[in-house]
Amino acid sequence: MNPLEDLLQSRPGEARQLLPLLQLIQAHYRYLPEEALRAVAEKLELPLSRVFAVATFYSALSLRPKGETVVKVCCGTACHLRGSETLIASLEKELGIKLGETTPDGSHTLESVNCLGACALAPVVMVGDETHGNVPAASARHLLGKVK
Amino acid sequence: MRFTNTRELEKYRHELVNRPDVYRRLWVCGGPGCLAAGGLNVLKALREEAKWYGLSGNISFKVDLSGCQGLCDRGPLVAAEPWGYLYQKVRPEDAHDIIEETMINGRVVERLSPGQNHRKGYDLNFFRRQTRHLMGRMAHMNPESLDDYIKHYGYHALGYALARLTPADVSGRVEASSLRGRGGGGFPAGRKWKACRQAPGEIKYVLANGDEGDPGAFMNRSLMEGDPHSIIEGMILGAYAIGASQGFIYVRHEYPLSVARLNNALDLARERGLLGRDILGSGFDFDIEVVEGGGAFVCGESTALMNSIEGRAGAPRVKYVRSTERGLWDSPTLLQNVETWANVPHIILQGPGWFKGIGSENNYGTKIFSLVGDVRNSGLVEMPLGSTIRSFVMDVGGGPQPGRKVKAVQSGGPSGGCLPRSCLDLPVDFDHLAEAGAMMGSGGLIVMDDLTCMVDVARYFTKFLVGESCGKCAPCREALPRMLKVLEDLCGGRAEKGDTDRLIRWSEMLSKTALCGLGQSAANPVLSTIKYFEDEYREHEEQHFCRAGRCAGLYEPFIDTERCVGCGACIRVCPCGAVKRSGLKPQGINQNTCIACGACLKACHFRAAVARPRG
Numbered sequence: 001m002n003p004l005e006d007l008l009q010s011r012p013g014e015a016r017q018l019l020p021l022l023q024l025i026q027a028h029y030r031y032l033p034e035e036a037l038r039a040v041a042e043k044l045e046l047p048l049s050r051v052f053a054v055a056t057f058y059s060a061l062s063l064r065p066k067g068e069t070v071v072k073v074c075c076g077t078a079c080h081l082r083g084s085e086t087l088i089a090s091l092e093k094e095l096g097i098k099l100g101e102t103t104p105d106g107s108h109t110l111e112s113v114n115c116l117g118a119c120a121l122a123p124v125v126m127v128g129d130e131t132h133g134n135v136p137a138a139s140a141r142h143l144l145g146k147v148k
Numbered sequence: 149m150r151f152t153n154t155r156e157l158e159k160y161r162h163e164l165v166n167r168p169d170v171y172r173r174l175w176v177c178g179g180p181g182c183l184a185a186g187g188l189n190v191l192k193a194l195r196e197e198a199k200w201y202g203l204s205g206n207i208s209f210k211v212d213l214s215g216c217q218g219l220c221d222r223g224p225l226v227a228a229e230p231w232g233y234l235y236q237k238v239r240p241e242d243a244h245d246i247i248e249e250t251m252i253n254g255r256v257v258e259r260l261s262p263g264q265n266h267r268k269g270y271d272l273n274f275f276r277r278q279t280r281h282l283m284g285r286m287a288h289m290n291p292e293s294l295d296d297y298i299k300h301y302g303y304h305a306l307g308y309a310l311a312r313l314t315p316a317d318v319s320g321r322v323e324a325s326s327l328r329g330r331g332g333g334g335f336p337a338g339r340k341w342k343a344c345r346q347a348p349g350e351i352k353y354v355l356a357n358g359d360e361g362d363p364g365a366f367m368n369r370s371l372m373e374g375d376p377h378s379i380i381e382g383m384i385l386g387a388y389a390i391g392a393s394q395g396f397i398y399v400r401h402e403y404p405l406s407v408a409r410l411n412n413a414l415d416l417a418r419e420r421g422l423l424g425r426d427i428l429g430s431g432f433d434f435d436i437e438v439v440e441g442g443g444a445f446v447c448g449e450s451t452a453l454m455n456s457i458e459g460r461a462g463a464p465r466v467k468y469v470r471s472t473e474r475g476l477w478d479s480p481t482l483l484q485n486v487e488t489w490a491n492v493p494h495i496i497l498q499g500p501g502w503f504k505g506i507g508s509e510n511n512y513g514t515k516i517f518s519l520v521g522d523v524r525n526s527g528l529v530e531m532p533l534g535s536t537i538r539s540f541v542m543d544v545g546g547g548p549q550p551g552r553k554v555k556a557v558q559s560g561g562p563s564g565g566c567l568p569r570s571c572l573d574l575p576v577d578f579d580h581l582a583e584a585g586a587m588m589g590s591g592g593l594i595v596m597d598d599l600t601c602m603v604d605v606a607r608y609f610t611k612f613l614v615g616e617s618c619g620k621c622a623p624c625r626e627a628l629p630r631m632l633k634v635l636e637d638l639c640g641g642r643a644e645k646g647d648t649d650r651l652i653r654w655s656e657m658l659s660k661t662a663l664c665g666l667g668q669s670a671a672n673p674v675l676s677t678i679k680y681f682e683d684e685y686r687e688h689e690e691q692h693f694c695r696a697g698r699c700a701g702l703y704e705p706f707i708d709t710e711r712c713v714g715c716g717a718c719i720r721v722c723p724c725g726a727v728k729r730s731g732l733k734p735q736g737i738n739q740n741t742c743i744a745c746g747a748c749l750k751a752c753h754f755r756a757a758v759a760r761p762r763g
Contacts (some may be wrong), residue, residue, distance in 0.1 A: 018459035049542035050460070057461035057618075058442025060401045075556065076363030076593050080519040080608050081224030085422055086543060114612065116402060117366035118184040119525050120522040 003028060003035055008043050015044055018054055022061055031065040067102045067109035069128045071144070072094075078114030078122040087123055088112065090140040108144070152422035153429040154307035157298070157422075162269075164299045171208040175227040178291060179216025179370050181224035183405075184238070187213075191222045193240035197247045208402070209251065215286030219274055220527035227287065233451035234272070235260040274525045277543045279506065281514050282490055285375040291409055295415040297377040298522040303422055305493035306381050309388060310430040318389040318496060319345050320447035325500035326512050327492075331357055331448075331485030332560070332589045334511075340482060343472040344390045347480035354383050354394040355483040356477065357453060357748035358406065361445040362561025363612065365592035367516040367528055368486050372399065374491065376413035380436060382384055382489030382756060384423065385496055387434040390482055395436040397486070398453050399426065401443040410438050412608075445562075445616035449666050450475075450483050452618070463618045464664035485590065487516060506712035508534025511577035515591055519545050522597040524553060529593075531576070538572040541595055552597040553752030555696075556680070560589030562609045563669035565676025566602060585676040587669070599749060602681040603688050607635035617667070624667035627658045627689020638688040639699045647686045652678060697749045697759035704762045705748050707734050709754035718748035718757050742752045 018040065025036045032055050042050045055061050059104040071091060071099045075084050088099055088110075095108055101111040118124050121133025125143060132143060176182075176191040195213045217225050228250050228521050235246065238260060260549045272645045297303070297532045323338030323628055324724045350464070360368040363371050371752070372379065383395050399406050416434055417423040425433050439457050448450045449461040454476045456462035460751075475481025491513060495503050502542065513532035520526045523545035531540065537557055541547065548554050556566045559576070565586035567574065574580055575636040578588050583696035596605065608633045619625045631654055654669035662668045678685055687693045696704035707727070714733040727744040728735045737748075748757040 012190055014459075016457060019456065020440070023440065023442070040287070042461075046459075053461045054442075054459070057463075058444050060402075060443035061442075064434075077608070078364050078526075078593070080363075081521055081594070081596065081600060098504060104647075113443075114361060115363035117360070117369040118180045118182075118220070119364050119366060119518060119543075120181045120223070122520070124184065133181070133184045140702040 008039060014044070015046060016120075017060070018044055018051065022055055023049075024096060026061050030067070030068075031062050037095070037126065041082055065102070065106065068107050070109045070111060070126075072111045072113045072116070072126040074114075074118075074122070074124040074126070075112045076119055076122070076124075078119035079115075079124055082122040083113075084123045087135060088138065091144075094140045094144055135142040150419070151428055153420065154311040155302060155554075157307050158430065161298050161301075163685040164295055166201065166619075166701070170210045171230065173209070173229045174246070175217070175229065175252070175287060176211065177217040177223060177225040177227075177287075177704060178213040179218075179220060179223070179374060179443040180366055180405075180526075181216075181220030182225055185237075185443075187224035190238050190243070192244065193243035194205075194226070196216070198251070201247055201252065203247070203251065212290050213292070215289055215291045215470070216283070216370035216528055217287040218278075218283060218528045218705070219272075219525060220282075220742050221525065229326050231256070233257075233261060236262065240340075246518065246665070248420075263401040265722040270747045273546065274527070274529075274544055277533050277539065278389075278530050279514050281494060281506075281529045282371070282375070282378070282516060283528065284486070286370070287338050289375065291374050291376060292412055293484050294413070294420065296378065297375075301744040302377050302493075302499070303381055306384055306422065307428060309385055309496055311434065313496075315345065315389045315391060321496055321500055322389070322492065325503040326497045326510065326513065327488065327495060327503065328578060329484055330487035330491070330515060330590070332563070332587065334588060335483060337488055340472050340484070341386070341389055341472065343397045343398045344480050344482040347473045349480045351394075351477075351479045352390050353476045353479055353481045354386045354392045355394070355453070355457070355481060356383055356397040356486045356489050357448060357450070357483060358410075358486045359441050359448040359453060359688050360403075361448045362590050362591060362592050364520055364558075364594045365518045365561060365590050368407055369400075371486055371490055372397075372664070373404070376410045377417065378484045378490040378493060379410075380417055380423065382492035383436060384427065384434055386482055386484070386489065386626075388432055390480070392482070393433050393435070396457055396476075397438045397579070398457060399438055399440055400422055401441045404440075407440050409436055414438070415668065425572055438649075445612075445617045446666060449664055451664070452520075454481065455701070461618075463620045464666070466663065481737055487591075496622040507532045508575060508577055510579065511555075517576075517591040517593045519559075519593050519595070521595040522548055522554075522600070523595045524549065533577040534575045536573050536575055537567065537593075540576065540593055541572065543633050545595065548595070548597045551755060554595060554599045555600055556596045556602065556605075558586075558594040558605065559597065560587035560590065560672075561592050562612050563587060563666060564589045564592075564621045565671050565672045566596070566605060566680065567676070568680040570572060585672070585679055587672070598612075599696050599698065601639070601694050601696040602684050603635065604698050605637050606674045606677045607632065607639050609637065610635055610670075613666075613670045614756040617670070621660050621663035623661040624663070624670060627654050628670060630654060631658075631671070632730075635674070636683065639702070640664055641692045641699070641701050645689065647689050648678065648682070651685075653661055661763060663690045691761055693759075695759055697744075700744055702762070703746060703759035704739055705737050705746070706758055706760045707736055707748075708756045708758060709733075709735065711754055713754055713756070715753070717753070721747040721751040723747065 450508040451465040452462040
């Protein structure tokens, strides 16, 4: 069986499973392929338009492939006050992409996130699953070096 | 083993409490801040080290993970019992000293507890000034252990209610306590409970809102990760009171650990017969499911949250009928913030009278706040409602950083407002904050010092809200981007005459016409900063000057040689060597090489480096 079938089988066919299913697919493929959206619509007996509406509404879901490592810069209030904007600028320069984009080789995606809930350590950056606190703007290279 | 009645649960608790306890214990903080600072590595190192000393099999010794201990910016924290030492900023390399000095010899490791007079955590002002009813036990409890929760009188309220109280009694106690919703609005919880209990319908739902979207706030997160059972117990009591059989906890997408800890807690409770079919042999069935959000701020709004659980895009609905009558799948629904739920077991157990003894008139009980920004101690703080802002900022928070002055305190997240220094004696409760133009929100308190530009703060929040507006109603969708444009012009030196007045006009229009609560309050950051800091707006508009030295290009740094003590801090931090000097004493700034980064302003503890208009 292909992985998409497995994912679809893992949840009951109720309309409320739409978001959880899309999250599973996103986690597996790092994006939502068109055929997956069609398959989900068919399984849950929902119009494709509604699946598309949900897929484009939530920021955790994406129609374009994300990089292997997602770098999330926290832009919460505390992080903003301590210079998250400068940090984003230096990460953009280091990766050669703009916020929200993925590097051409598909290795990194740079994103901002509203608050990671670790405000005492502002500014905070998440590289993959690892959280880094008190990141000085100048350490962008160092931070990425750890994962590259 | 399943508990088949309340007596079995109480017998088990009795055994746990009387079991010879671990004598020496290290609690490594498992709160979000400490984990991000490397708490798990410290835990691992301590366990390894204990193994070296042959302590790992010793029943009187234990290294354990606890819930959030509160002093987040000093993490990773390690508390040593029974001495009460609180070690701060612990690194894995410190494991050897902690095990040898403290665990074996019973002495304090001084370099890890800086500046504490008595070297005891609870002697710190930060903890001494708080009233920690909800957070107190978190620091002495493994969040992944049901036994720890039971030992701290967990599920005692549930057992009592199922054995002795009718659903009407439970609801009555909550009504009598005058508990107000902790999620932001402060709506009386008891009224919701009553309405929901009386609403006709076979199927009813209870929901917990854990979609903590406010930037700068993380108290719900630490509650879900530090004491998940208290939320679950509260929800079971709520379900019993209104007659629901299914509950959902909606958790924000950015909190995967909360989802994991809640699911773990639900499984443990189910195994023991505290959740699921026939709870504690009472014949009452109720189960809870965790729903993970998709990363949308607006889903914290009650109707949007319900849409999201139903598998739709999380846009708010128009509220003609209250959700206590027609909510989730058009059934009566009792939705409350996770912190409101966590208060319920305490109220049932200790009674409404106890609860009303804490806090101020009409604002009873304690509330967890996240105190962050420009204060010396930042972290999670639990205080009775009605404590003054000063007691938060000065007593618990330890005041601003050296050489700085508190300029404003922002409360209530993006829908809240900024209060100036003159409001320091204002009591923090639902009514006083709303009156002053801010709001309680979920409890974020962000302290800003004199290097913060209030126009920039308004720009920041408005930018946030533009990104999070769901786009359903025109006022919110159209007005916010226009307001952001004006604010960006103000901060970028492109302001035109009348910009401030335009902002006021649009803000008022937005507040009056938006569809949901989020839209109606979206102008609050702009309105409250204009109300209290209009001078700064006028300076940006008319003189293109930013007195805080934050908006690049709107100021030039200047050194007041009268005030300067010649410490040389500005010379060291300047990235372009623009500070002219003779010896260590700065003489002025070479404006041609200066890039106006503001580093010297931040570094100066004596307010000698200041911003002045250009030219």
